[in-house]
Amino acid sequence: MTHTTCEHIRDLLPAYADDGLGADEAQAVRVHLRACAACRLEAARWAALDRLLTEGLTAPEPVSQAEVEAAVQRVHETRPAWQAAPVPVRFWRSWLPAAAVAAAAILLAVLGSYAPEADVARAKGALIDEAARLASDPRELAAVRPGELVAVGTEAREWPGRLALDAAYQWDAGLSLAQSLGRRVGLAPLAVCVVLLLAANLMIARRVRETPRSLQGG
Amino acid sequence: MPVSDERLAQEALRGDREAFDTLVRRYYPRVLGLCRKLLGSSEAAHDAAQEALLRAYRKLHLYDPSRRFSAWIMTVTARLCVSAGQRAQREPTPWEEVGQTDGGVRDETAGPVEVVERAEVTERVAQAVRSLPDLYKPVCVLRHVEGLSYQEIAEATGLPIGTVKVHLFRAKKHLRGQLADLVEAELDQR
Numbered sequence: 464m465t466h467t468t469c470e471h472i473r474d475l476l477p478a479y480a481d482d483g484l485g486a487d488e489a490q491a492v493r494v495h496l497r498a499c500a501a502c503r504l505e506a507a508r509w510a511a512l513d514r515l516l517t518e519g520l521t522a523p524e525p526v527s528q529a530e531v532e533a534a535v536q537r538v539h540e541t542r543p544a545w546q547a548a549p550v551p552v553r554f555w556r557s558w559l560p561a562a563a564v565a566a567a568a569i570l571l572a573v574l575g576s577y578a579p580e581a582d583v584a585r586a587k588g589a590l591i592d593e594a595a596r597l598a599s600d601p602r603e604l605a606a607v608r609p610g611e612l613v614a615v616g617t618e619a620r621e622w623p624g625r626l627a628l629d630a631a632y633q634w635d636a637g638l639s640l641a642q643s644l645g646r647r648v649g650l651a652p653l654a655v656c657v658v659l660l661l662a663a664n665l666m667i668a669r670r671v672r673e674t675p676r677s678l679q680g681g
Numbered sequence: 682m683p684v685s686d687e688r689l690a691q692e693a694l695r696g697d698r699e700a701f702d703t704l705v706r707r708y709y710p711r712v713l714g715l716c717r718k719l720l721g722s723s724e725a726a727h728d729a730a731q732e733a734l735l736r737a738y739r740k741l742h743l744y745d746p747s748r749r750f751s752a753w754i755m756t757v758t759a760r761l762c763v764s765a766g767q768r769a770q771r772e773p774t775p776w777e778e779v780g781q782t783d784g785g786v787r788d789e790t791a792g793p794v795e796v797v798e799r800a801e802v803t804e805r806v807a808q809a810v811r812s813l814p815d816l817y818k819p820v821c822v823l824r825h826v827e828g829l830s831y832q833e834i835a836e837a838t839g840l841p842i843g844t845v846k847v848h849l850f851r852a853k854k855h856l857r858g859q860l861a862d863l864v865e866a867e868l869d870q871r
Contacts, residue, residue, distance in 0.1 A: 477853040478846060481824060483831040511867040512857050516825040519806025522799070524714035534709045535702050538734050 468495065472502050480509040686750035694741050701741075704750075705734055711751075712758050715826060718807035719762035719818060729765045733758040752827045752837045759819040766815065802863060809859035817852035820845055 472495045478484050479492045496503050684692075684700075686707065692700035712733050716726035737757050744753050810821060823829045823837055831849070835842040857864065 477850050478831075481831065481849065483846060483849070507868055508857070508864050509853070511864045512853065512860065513825070515802070515806055515860060515863055515867055516810075516821075516856065517828070519803045520715075520718055520810065520822065520826045522714075522803045524710050524717065526710040526713060531706050531709050534713075534731065534734070535705045537731055538705055538738070539702075 476506050476509045480513050687746045690750050691746050715758050733761045756837050759822040763815040809856050817848045820848045821852045
């Protein structure tokens with residue numbers, strides 16, 4: 464064995480002991496160790512160091528059950544209320560419902576401008592019903608007129624209701640814009656908007672359901 | 682069959698306080714043990730262990746349930762200990778203090794002399810790890826406490842695998858120098 468080869472192999476030995484080499488390098492080390500007693504001894508030293516580290520760092524700590532319970536209690540006392548924790552919503556779920564509502568509102572503003580007034584009223588009613596179904600207090604919402612959606616939406620204490628009403632407000636604003644334009648066409652474009660809005664509402668409601676209850680509202 | 686750590690973490694994330702309490706019960710001894718080894722002082726270790734559990738709670742939404750929870754919480758703990766050690770900038774704890782507070786390693790199958798010898802070895806190893814540059818401590822802990830592969834350490838820490846290899850190589854060179862006599866004694870025993 465040449466000195467250069469041994470030096471190269473010895474640089475690989477710490478990772479070899481960790482099983483951290485690629486297949487080719489590991490094979491080269493194995494072949495070398497079969498023929499080189501000095502490097503075998505060196506490899507044994509690295510293996511011994513690994514054993515010492517693992518045994519030394521994982522030695523059990525004598526912790527009594529009372530200490531563990533005290534730790535649980537301290538964590539309870541020290542941590543802020545659960546509602547202070549971050550809301551665990553994945554990125555795509557956080558923007559997708561909002562984007563869907565915005566898209567539906569824009570579509571509504573464009574297409575809804577052709578809707579007959581009677582259809583507009585029917586669509587409003589359907590949306591309010593859906594908002595009420597999603598909200599926590601359907602009786603309160605059932606009494607709300609379309610024009611009051613904003614006020615109630617901001618006052619709603621529960622997230623599902625507030626989010627549903629926010630979505631409903633998008634719809635309401637779109638319809639107002641449509642009416643102000645004074646155009647009239649069939650119900651089909653509105654039906655598309657209804658489907659989009661309801662899908663957005665359902666996604667919001669699912670997001671709220673997946674949020675810890677203690678993190679919602681108030 | 683006990684509920685897995687990963688499942689408990691997900692339930693805690695959904696607002697189940699009991700699930701997080703169970704995780705605290707499971708991990709407090711290991712978290713405290715690691716804090717003691719990395720910080721030395723028993724008081725600092727208790728503070729760090731509690732802070733580590735709180736930090737784990739606050740950052741729970743960042744935990745990826747497809748990976749091992751134990752590796753994640755030990756990474757959180759090791760990083761916190763590094764920060765705590767930097768803040769404290771204190772002298773290494775004398776062995777006498779550790780002996781009083783840690784009580785050594787309890788092993789009912791070992792005799793008193795063996796227990797003391799093992800406790801001394803454990804403390805020497807802990808001192809050597811404490812003397813590592815801070816940069817290398819987390820990877821060293823994940824390798825030797827959690828037994829993670831280089832690839833798993835890279836995933837847990839977010840470091841490139843080449844960096845993990847370099848950190849571990851340098852850490853082991855340092856530790857080998859600190860523990861040369863114990864390494865030879867370990868070889869002689871075999």
